[in-house]
Amino acid sequence: MPQTLFEKVWEQHVVVPETADTPAVLYIDLHLIHEVTSPQAFSLLRERGIAVRRPDRTLATMDHSTPTTPVSSFKDLAVVGESAANQIVQMETNCRDFGIDLLGFDSDRRGIVHVIGPELGATQPGKTIVCGDSHTSTHGAFGALAFGIGTTEVGHVLATQCLLQRRPRTLAINVEGALPKGVGAKDLILAIIGEIGVDGGTGHVIEYRGEAIRGLGMDARMTVCNMSIEAGARAGMIAPDDVTFEYLKGREQAPSGAEWDAAVKRWRDLGSDDDAAFDASVTIDAGKLTPMVTYGTNPGMVVGIDQPVPERAGDPSFRKALDYMQVESGQPMTGQRVDVVFVGSCTNSRLSDLEQAATILAGRQVADGVRMLVVPGSQQVKKEAEAKGLDRVFRAAGAEWRESGCSMCLGMNGDTAARGHLTVSTSNRNFEGRQGVGARTVLASPATAAASAVRGRIADPREFGEQD
């Protein structure tokens, strides 16, 4: 029987099949952990005297509550707040006590968990990958089944390397045609969420398919899969192909030699069979897309940058969102005054994201009164960007070049925006208060963020002409 990519990966990991009364026991190949959602799970293991079953399948780092202020030595990093500092110490203690290697403050391989997994080659096609973080969907860009879990489930995986799961349904999103010049992966995924809604993928695993998806590089594919959860889908997947293999080849944890050849042969068979059936499907015409920006307080409230904010009469939630954002139906988002620009997060902090922003900023200045933070996704991304001189471009333009971390995406490390201030952000959530109490967020691509930084107002990156 023909199978989808998801079905193949799922079936290969069923330890005990599901029944009407009990969920499946699903094996997890790679468990990513960070300081915020793991402490209570380790406490549970301690209470019950249980060891971590597979420390070798556990990849640990610190990213959420860690400072990103530039320092000459990691010893100088000042953690904001006593409880965040305690959480970081706890992470170090837990990893030491349970025999898990931690890519901590002093590691040059530290970074946002969803950036370093792929970067180290730990993320691979056909794997099951989980993390106590909803943006684990990012890793689906490699044809892995990757999804976010809660802390109780983090404990389950630490203890048994397995999870109890009901099999989700499948949703095919076919992106036909090619993206126009100046329109990128972030614009595409925002348009998809706008189309299917923030609950359009609930209960489903998405597979992104079609010509436009095949044409994306790995950084761009990760941007797309990353925001699957913003459409309600715990996981989003893309079939692995030569682009995937090219990215992985030679990476630290990727197979090598004869094992590499065998792996690639196996991975090539993972793609959905030609006549595999999906529970639902949606088709998007890539050729019609423009740069996208959000206008409301969830990622589905999104509009083409040259379009007016829509009207939805008689919907109090919609009205509440517009009031919070201080925008009006019928007016475009372009021209709105910007206070902060944030380029970073597990959505858009990889080298090609930074390059897109730098292309626009080169030889230009961040507008007066605008604070721009550029936060690379990992220490490796930082190093690569510096080797290409991007840090000099950002600094010369007047932007801050920071250490890696989640930073302003969720503002739990001290990087926040002030009440009422508007941030154009390359992150994934424009929820009320996400980037600071009372702060307003407009989600956009790195190109749109950089263009807006230069203008001091929300601006269309196509005006700058250099984007491809």
Place this chain on the structure above:
Amino acid sequence: MQALRTIRSRTAVLPVKDVDTDQIIPARFLTTTSREGLGDALFRDLRFAADDEPVADFVLNRPEAQGCEILVAGNNFGCGSSREHAPWALLDYGIRAVISTEIADIFRSNSLKNGLLPIVVDSDTHAWLLANPGAEVEIDVVASTLTLPDGTAVAYPIDAFARYCLVEGIDQLGFLLKNLDAIENYEEARS
């Protein structure tokens, strides 16, 4: 986890769609290493103004909402992050069930593992509940029904295993640990 068999309570109504986990508990409260005491952070920025004074017209601050154990909210409750702090905060505050027309996947999974009951009802029942805040309703977890004040019993869907764990107060780790032999066999067969 405590066994959960029946809940009888008046409802508190938050008639907003897409209530995300950042609203349920803002990220600045996630630096804790404990599950306890998060009730104070529940809906923090909706419940309290900039000067830390309670917002008088926020549903949970109204006198009639005191002691309510059931929260009725708009469609797609709990969307956003995987933070289990969201159900921990609701439970610590005293909420034991959330009713909506749709509940986000990770939030639902996290809730069920902590004894917080996520209930999805049809749009007519939902509309009635939204229009009648403070209605006294009864939830029978064993029968998976929600009984309205007029005696109408509305069946709601729930995974059989999740219901069993709720009703018996069993945590799921014990069940997983019983499968260790199968897990070992699986690992051996693949290596």
